[in-house]
Amino acid sequence: NNLISVITPAEKNEKYINTALESLKNQKYTNFEVLVLHSDIDALKRVVNDEYLDDDRYRFINTPADIYVGAARNIGIEEAKGDYVYFLDSDDYVSENILQLLHDNIGEFPIIRGRMKSTDFSTSFAIVLPGTNEIKMYSDKRHDLLRTESAINYLISKKFIDSMNLRFSEQFKTYSDLTFMIPLMEEVEVIPYSYEAIYFRRRGNDPINNPSLRQSSLKQLAPDLFGVYNQLRTDDLSEEGQKYLDDKLLNFYRKRLVTEFKADATIDYYFSGLVESINKIDPDRLSNKDFILKNDVKAIKSNKINNFRKLSNFNHFLRDIKNGITSRKGRKELLYKRVFNNLDIKDNLVLFESFQGKAYSDSPKYIYEYMLKNKSNYKFVWVMNESYKIPGNPETVKRFSLKYYYYLARAKYIVSNVRMPNKYIKREEQSYLQTWHGTPLKRLAGDMDDVHMPGTNAERYKKNFNHETDKWDYLIAPNQYSAEIFRRAFWFNNTMLPTGYPRNDILTNHNDKETINGLKRINQIPTNKKVILYAPTWRDDEYFKVGKYKFNLKLDLHRMKEQFGDEYIVLLRMHYLVASNIDLTGLEDFAYDVSKYSDVSELYLMSDILITDYSSVFFDYANLKRPILFFTYDIKKYQGQLRGFYIDMETELPGPLLMNNDDIMNAIENIDEVTEKYKERYNEFYERFCSWDDGRSSEKVVDAVFEK
Numbered sequence: 001n002n003l004i005s006v007i008t009p010a011e012k013n014e015k016y017i018n019t020a021l022e023s024l025k026n027q028k029y030t031n032f033e034v035l036v037l038h039s040d041i042d043a044l045k046r047v048v049n050d051e052y053l054d055d056d057r058y059r060f061i062n063t064p065a066d067i068y069v070g071a072a073r074n075i076g077i078e079e080a081k082g083d084y085v086y087f088l089d090s091d092d093y094v095s096e097n098i099l100q101l102l103h104d105n106i107g108e109f110p111i112i113r114g115r116m117k118s119t120d121f122s123t124s125f126a127i128v129l130p131g132t133n134e135i136k137m138y139s140d141k142r143h144d145l146l147r148t149e150s151a152i153n154y155l156i157s158k159k160f161i162d163s164m165n166l167r168f169s170e171q172f173k174t175y176s177d178l179t180f181m182i183p184l185m186e187e188v189e190v191i192p193y194s195y196e197a198i199y200f201r202r203r204g205n206d207p208i209n210n211p212s213l214r215q216s217s218l219k220q221l222a223p224d225l226f227g228v229y230n231q232l233r234t235d236d237l238s239e240e241g242q243k244y245l246d247d248k249l250l251n252f253y254r255k256r257l258v259t260e261f262k263a264d265a266t267i268d269y270y271f272s273g274l275v276e277s278i279n280k281i282d283p284d285r286l287s288n289k290d291f292i293l294k295n296d297v298k299a300i301k302s303n304k305i306n307n308f309r310k311l312s313n314f315n316h317f318l319r320d321i322k323n324g325i326t327s328r329k330g331r332k333e334l335l336y337k338r339v340f341n342n343l344d345i346k347d348n349l350v351l352f353e354s355f356q357g358k359a360y361s362d363s364p365k366y367i368y369e370y371m372l373k374n375k376s377n378y379k380f381v382w383v384m385n386e387s388y389k390i391p392g393n394p395e396t397v398k399r400f401s402l403k404y405y406y407y408l409a410r411a412k413y414i415v416s417n418v419r420m421p422n423k424y425i426k427r428e429e430q431s432y433l434q435t436w437h438g439t440p441l442k443r444l445a446g447d448m449d450d451v452h453m454p455g456t457n458a459e460r461y462k463k464n465f466n467h468e469t470d471k472w473d474y475l476i477a478p479n480q481y482s483a484e485i486f487r488r489a490f491w492f493n494n495t496m497l498p499t500g501y502p503r504n505d506i507l508t509n510h511n512d513k514e515t516i517n518g519l520k521r522i523n524q525i526p527t528n529k530k531v532i533l534y535a536p537t538w539r540d541d542e543y544f545k546v547g548k549y550k551f552n553l554k555l556d557l558h559r560m561k562e563q564f565g566d567e568y569i570v571l572l573r574m575h576y577l578v579a580s581n582i583d584l585t586g587l588e589d590f591a592y593d594v595s596k597y598s599d600v601s602e603l604y605l606m607s608d609i610l611i612t613d614y615s616s617v618f619f620d621y622a623n624l625k626r627p628i629l630f631f632t633y634d635i636k637k638y639q640g641q642l643r644g645f646y647i648d649m650e651t652e653l654p655g656p657l658l659m660n661n662d663d664i665m666n667a668i669e670n671i672d673e674v675t676e677k678y679k680e681r682y683n684e685f686y687e688r689f690c691s692w693d694d695g696r697s698s699e700k701v702v703d704a705v706f707e708k
């Protein structure tokens, strides 16, 4: 019965430490010690649960400040009393059978590895795979295990570590595990791999504000990799070891550096380091690589930076051409990138877009209409996929049409309320005004822990999102609360416009009978009945395909018609991402589907009661001070699993949370009492979220962004 020393560096990941320790507490194999390493160990102990502080198997060790993780692990190795060492990072956790399985199967081998799984942390430690104890043997392919470049999740004989004096690099922040693992690989011929011993790696951190080592910037990664490579890549190394390192370097070059080598300055920054390392590569390694890479390597080896720059530019050009001839979209993108983007910017041209060209609506509409009246020296273009008659008859272009790309390149001003396409290249002279489309209730972008949308994951989602927000010059904040959230969640450092929402100007300036009846008549809605607007949001996890979400109508419209049909009509307003059609047979003259209606602000004006759920619509609607009911039948799932909220729905909303149709019927029947009951909360809510909306938002935004 051997002692296992678990080595757990905990710097910067304090908030997860108890989960890691709990997964050790649950181990079937109990003969272990845990070495927790941190540069302010007293501070760390304050967040660690008492049960671990009171158990002397858990050793808390103070490390010097400002050391990298490699040095912390080395301290762990020095202090370890065990027969075996096991590395567990403090933000991860392990299955409860892991130490048992690794220990039982290591036998005479000096090392054994368990299996890695990424997790969004909904999986529990208790997961045990079916089957009994399957072990694979890695021999000539053992370097494949180093795809993760990591020493975590191996059980390693301490004697073996001591005999070889294996240590992590202390000089480099990233890739430091390789100086431990590569020499080890040289000595062992076989590594057993336990299929059922599972190590859960946390995914879903914020790659921008709190990157993991793997997500470090190129400025960090490239010199580190060059350094570690140069140190390890000697002639004594086995063929497998050399091949592993050479491929690592070539892959890094191709996947990470090449894409950044568009600007000469970037090439200059990395070139000399690259030359030194690339010169060590075995020329045979390139025999099966494509000619572009071969040419690149040749140019790097010759150490002529001018030649390499030219080649690099040419390669980018070739790649664009290649993409350009394979598809129609590619051809347009090629023209956009290589031709339109070289034409002059048109100083008086403004490109407007709302919800990806799906509507003429939201703040871009109100900014546009203000400019139409007050800024005659500008030319306007709208991105519109539908045919729609826009006042002032501006030119309209379909999204992703050739003209769209043309104006995207030439307009001095871009105004949009959602993200632009990833491929949009913001030009130096351009001004991009992002209006956004709501006060956030649901956690946004950088604040989201997990991402449950199809076709992406948290890391990619946040990276793409940040790629977009980096381009924003101006961002509108509807209230102080949003301004604070936007700064953080969007990683936004440019000009925040504390102006309130242009789209809400109409709620202040035209909240009158005449406008309302006029709107009702245009929309053929009876003027003698009161109007209930049902405007729910979308659910991240209910969809047909990417970007097309399902909606399962839970509101009992037949019952509502029966009880309130004489007094009310209902407007049904699905979110713009929802693609479900609603069946309204039997509900004629009572329920109207207004999902395609461009401007939800006008729907607000027409309605007397709003029913919504987790949609930001209620923040805007509150400007009208009319009653709001929350139909939150799935609040548990929505709040807990899907998104999480910024405010407490129970205590801060200006109306009641209703869980079923009985509650809804009841609230409508007694709407005056509901209003009375929520009066005070409504006022507080109004002060907090609506007080910047003073009817002059459009004017203030235009004054701030556009030249006089």
Ligand code: C2G
Pocket: 362, 436, 437, 438, 439, 440, 441, 442, 443, 444, 534, 535, 536, 537, 538, 573, 574, 575, 576, 600, 614, 615, 616, 617
């Ligand atoms: N909207 C609408 N009809 C609905 C729901 C929403 O017209 N049934 C419009 C409203 O203008 C609303 C905006 O779309 O303010 C955003 O809708 P949300 O339901 O809040 O959802 P989402 O698109 O995820 O918005 O920062 C705001 C939110 O966090 C993101």
